[in-house]
Amino acid sequence: MSDEGRLVAGRYRLAERIGRGGMGTVWRAEDEVLGRQIALKQLHAHHHLSDDELATLYERMRREARSAARITHPNVVVVHDVVDDGGLPCIVMEYVPSVTLGDLLKGERTLPPEEAARIGLGMIAALRAAHAAGVLHRDVKPGNVLLASDDRVVLTDFGIAMTDGTSTLTKTGEMVGSIDYMAPERMRGLTPGPASDLWALGATLHQAVEGRPPFRKDTAMETAYAIATDPLGPMTQAGPLEPLIEALLVKEPDGRPSAEQTERALQAIRAGQPTEVHRAAAFAGTGTRTGSVTGSTPGSVMGSDGGRGRGTDMPDASEVPDVPGTPTRTGDGGGGRSRKRRALLWSTVAAAVAGAAVAGALYVTTYEGGTTDDAAPSPGTTTAPPFKPPPVPEGYHLVRDKRHGVAFPVPDGWKLNRKTPEGVSYIDPTKLAEITVGVVDPAGSHPVEHFKTIEANTKVNYPTSYRKLRMQKTSFRGQPAAVWEFTFQGRARAFRAIDLGYGREGAKEYDIYLSAPDAQWAGYRPVFDKVRNGFTTTG
Incomplete structure (x- = not known):
């Protein structure tokens, strides 16, 4: 390969290509000044992009370095430096001898729930550290999870990470990341938060034990729409992980367990102990309701035949x-207007898949296939007039x-x-x-x-x-x-x-x-x- 052996920034000698993604190539390289191996992420040249688009791409990569550098944790890859290579930014990182979880799961291979829980513990530790530093990862997926030779689990590739207090690098309606692991709120054009990273963790754990992402369909568009609207299908191999995965994949962000709750659940599963998963806001309130509840059938509050x-x-x-x-x-x-609302959600999903700009912000709340184009009113407010x-x-x-x-x-x-x-x-x-x-x-x-x-x-x-x-x-x-x-x-x-x-x-x-x-x-x-x-x- 032509780049092998080339010297970058006067000190990093490229030795072996160890990964390649949409934004760049990762090399194992030798730091000739300190005499140690490092990983160097080299941005691809994108000749088809405009100057403004290139500037955005370069700034996104620099933000990756700044974001990751804010996090000091054994489960997060260490960033050493950012250098220039022929006008292209390169990130110099800790070299972790490893395979990715994505490689391990190729061909719909699966892991035992206990091993998936061990990997999940490393991931949640990394996410807790990132969120504490004000950093959202936004691209948690098996391919960004390194399984080190010393059994360490390392989360890497903060390439689309977002830091609190910084402006967004995406246009209105544009989504960046891997469709299979994008949370439903991102499909609806809403701003992601820590719960979005936790949803992606749930999707990763689902693939680890079930062999495939939870909502994967034949096309990216269908996958995106399924994430936004479809129920989670039954799991057959998740074992003790099933309640946690189910909770993490709840459609509404405030219904998911917190990072702390997730970590405790994974620790219990890893130790073979019974655990109960509490969603953050899924069961708020203690009110009861009038009206009979009979034993006639599941879901029934009517009839008394039993x-x-x-x-x-x-x-x-x-x-x-x-x-x-x-x-x-x-x-x-x-x-009324359900077809119009469905079309509106489809347009948002299309923007997520294509990465295209959508004129104007979309705020869409969904339940299954139905959507509303208004936020849920606060208690005591009135709803919109009747719809046809x-x-x-x-x-x-x-x-x-x-x-x-x-x-x-x-x-x-x-x-x-x-x-x-x-x-x-x-x-x-x-x-x-x-x-x-x-x-x-x-x-x-x-x-x-x-x-x-x-x-x-x-x-x-x-x-x-x-x-x-x-x-x-x-x-x-x-x-x-x-x-x-x-x-x-x-x-x-x-x-x-x-x-x-x-x-x-x-x-x-x-x-x-x-x-x-x-x-x-x-x-x-x-x-x-x-x-x-x-x-x-x-x-």
């Missing part, structure tokens, strides 16, 4: 979860329930299953899938508290088969919301369910719930999305 224990595949829906109760607000408007719901999807028909003041699309062929004072449900022709809309009046402190109450009852009815996939705070149409997803075992098959509750204390809470056979979940899940998007209150 028939789920029979576990049949018959029309009595004994294997079909009842529906949650949900509150309403007069004049809340249904799923989207057209009824092809293959669906609109049902109106005057008793509960709601309207929503239902697939053609699905029949009314039951009506109660708490809600209404429809069942599909197989009698195995059910969509339910419930109303709780008045609403409690937050929908997540309602779900926690129902979950406790569900665990009693399904002590061995209930498995929570996620329960988290979010927002929906500008109101406090929660989403709960779980699986459980019926008599003849496994079922999966998803429940969205939204509403503000003192008003009503509305719950939209779908349960269906787990084996056919991919086919049934779009039903939930269409019902949710087309749901509206009618007063």
Whole structure:
């Protein structure tokens, strides 16, 4: 290779190329002044860039050096110097004989959860040190984790790091980093914080134990959109790491555990001790809610037949979860503008993938496929005027329930299953899938508290088969919301369910719930999305 043996800055002799990325090449080199090996990151020449763009790129690299130099920690690569090489900046760093975690995981290889926890401990120690120094990494991923020959775990490549108090080097809407490990808030065009690095840690741990990043799709665009909207799929090999990974990958930043909580959980896992993961704000509040909670089915606050224990595949829906109760607000408007909002989110995601500038700042709050283009109002404020719901999807028909003041699309062929004072449900022709809309009046402190109450009852009815996939705070149409997803075992098959509750204390809470056979979940899940998007209150 032509650069091998070349002298840089009069003292660093290039010996071997040991890495190459989008911004530059990393060499093992010899410091001929001090007689030691170092790593030298050499910026690529980018002849296609304008002078302004080159200046930004060079400044970004200099910031990498300054950012990393602020951190003194054994789990963070040491930066020695910044030098010029033919007009291009080069960073001189500690040389760590190692392989990267990315190399170790190539070909969908996996690690035992305990080893992944050991690596995670090194990563979280590095991130805690960086955050304490006011530095966000913003590109945490397996390829930037060095597994040293002395068993040290070292976080490197602060090339897109951001330091508190410095201006951004990206244009409005532009994203820099690796799509698979970008937190949802970055996909929505929001400013990243320490919780964004923790999300990337969760994505890295997921790949380490499951063999692939948690939301990877066929294209970068689809991956970005999945990160912003899709639920986390079940894990099969995470073992004791599963609750922590699930918590780190919560969509909302304030719902993730802190760095300290993450470190404690990893220490316990590493030691083989039981641990409980507490999300930072996911379960805030202690309010309870009025209205009956029966033992009939997971997620149910309506009905009193208690028939789920029979576990049949018959029309009595004994294997079909009842529906949650949900509150309403007069004049809340249904799923109007959902297509426009989806398009807005897609445009933000496209900017993240392409790195293109978007005219004007975007502030988008998402729940699943639905989005709002307003921030959630503070308690006591009013919401926007009612929105016109989207057209009824092809293959669906609109049902109106005057008793509960709601309207929503239902697939053609699905029949009314039951009506109660708490809600209404429809069942599909197989009698195995059910969509339910419930109303709780008045609403409690937050929908997540309602779900926690129902979950406790569900665990009693399904002590061995209930498995929570996620329960988290979010927002929906500008109101406090929660989403709960779980699986459980019926008599003849496994079922999966998803429940969205939204509403503000003192008003009503509305719950939209779908349960269906787990084996056919991919086919049934779009039903939930269409019902949710087309749901509206009618007063």
